[in-house]
Amino acid sequence: MIEKALSGNGRYFAWLTFLLVIMGVGGLCYLQQFNYGLGVTGMSRDVSWGLYISQFTFMVGVAAGGVMLVLPYYLHNYKVFGKITILGEFMAVAAVAMCLMFILADLGQPMRALNVLLHPTPNSILFWDMIVLNGYLFLNIVGGWVILNAEKKDVPPPKWVKWLIYLSIPWAISIHTVTAFLYCGLPGRHYWLTAILAPRFLASAFAAGPSLLVICALILRKYTDFDAGKEAINKLVTIITYAAILNFFFVGLELFVGYYSNIPGHMHTLDYLFFGLTDHAGEVYDNLVGPMRFSMVIGMAATIALLFPKMRDSYTKIGWLCGAIFLSLWIDKGLGLVLGGFVPTPLEYIVEYYPSKIELGITAAVWATGAFILTVLYKVAISVKLTK
């Protein structure tokens, strides 16, 4: 089936070439990081995780978002999603691949990564995260591929694959829950130490993942003969709307608990993210205030807009609104959540983080690699669907 990825029009190959160039530049950046150490990034003793881990966290959500297609189709026999379930599964594959690359990029000693298997340590959440992420990758690639292959050959898919799909549904919940546990189980980090973190992660995932799916479906509709269908897109938009509402509700709960309880530890990071902090010397630290406020405004505005039928009567409007929600959640989770958690430090110093150019290059390359995997997988899937 993979041979279908090897033929395509000029635009297809131009896009892949473009991605390969970014991957090449990022690869050179990684070479520098590999040779010098993580000192080439903007991370420090105080902000010890940066763009890599925050992007990783966000992409886990995108991966989990695919379940919003799989669940209605396989558990509720919602036939409309039948045509695009494979898009959700393959998006999960690309997203998990990105997660694994971000983790690898973040390791100080990447050559020792397999120590996690050599010395399995069940009391570490990172150990479980490794298991659930790799498991989810396996479930989606096998499930998606086998069913697509059966479709190509015009035979019913083997019975056993159903069980993989059923397993992948709770597994999707597990990947983002375990990823939230990485943060919310740490005793000294007040911003993360909240039981709502996993639900909030899931809500934002079920908005961000399907948003990206809608955007992909609209791109496919424009540049290929593959049409996901109006009903499917509309249903996805409904899912996105409710998930986004839940997400902003959860953000509101965090704000209430922080500011009504008035406990400094619960307010510090929120202050830093939304208002800026001032240290003893009078210096202001507010490098995330702009992005975070922007994130809240466009996210809530787009969510409210989606509630009005008038705002979803054209694919253009839907595309822009889904894009706004995706961007909003990317800023909230892909920047604010991880970076904000380190401010202030356990000793209550305020240290800001800015990614370095090399770090940005590597991050761009991982995104490009994800897009490359997604493009190739979608090309295969759509070629199979269109020849039928």
Add this chain to the structure above:
Amino acid sequence: MDNSRRKFLKIAGLSAIAGIGAPTAFNGLLKGEAFASSAPSGGGGHGSEKAPTGKRYGFAIDIKKFASDKDLAQRCVNACHSTHNVPDFGNNKDGSKNRKDEIKWIWAEKFEHTFPDHSHYKKNEQLQETPILTLCNHCDNPPCVRACPTQATFKNSDGLVLMDFHRCIGCRFCMAACPYGARSFNWRSPRELDASGNYKYIKNPNPDFPTRMRGVVEKCNMCAERLAEGKLPACVEAAASSEAIVFGDLNDSHSPVSQVLKEKFTIQRKPALGTKPSIFYII
């Protein structure tokens, strides 16, 4: 954590894993539990000294001694850092904005930073001016050990939280987990040489202690290597003339540190987190 709660959590955790789990996961989890916490079961409140078995080394740091001798803290820091080949990249000077590559095992801190939850409007002036020695707490219930995915950081039989520099993969989960900011990461190689072949960032390298490679986490080891030879930790030795740091086995009621803790009022850093630090501060 009392016994029944611990038991309940164990059972709840095990049942959650049962869905995924092979029997090895059970054994592993139990083993991990044992690794993560050798805390005396049934021990009392925060900083309980009662443990049925095993050593638990700790310090009592007498803050007043550091108030009367302002250089003492720095002498302790220097003793530690030269013993353990801690590199100085030159961008970790106090007040400098760029503390990016900084590595420190023990350092002098202002009271309000070492004890952020103790800050209040009416500050004790002397306390504010006193350099407070800040270091790894060698918690009895260390969050860093719980977080480490490879057991590169672990608790030894003396109650010390140690690092295996050769196993660490540099994920820095332990740095996020530590509530005391005690851990440093080798963002760059500390072994860089200058033109004449000497270490650029380690002034007088101590041949008896390894230097580190880049990409691993390090921190205070309470001089486990010196204790093994029957010596005192380097900082304790540096402060010996004024007995500013009292060292000993917290589980031995006759040890010097236990004697001091019986007599003096001490505080610990963030005791509410339940980590049970082994470092006590005499105010």
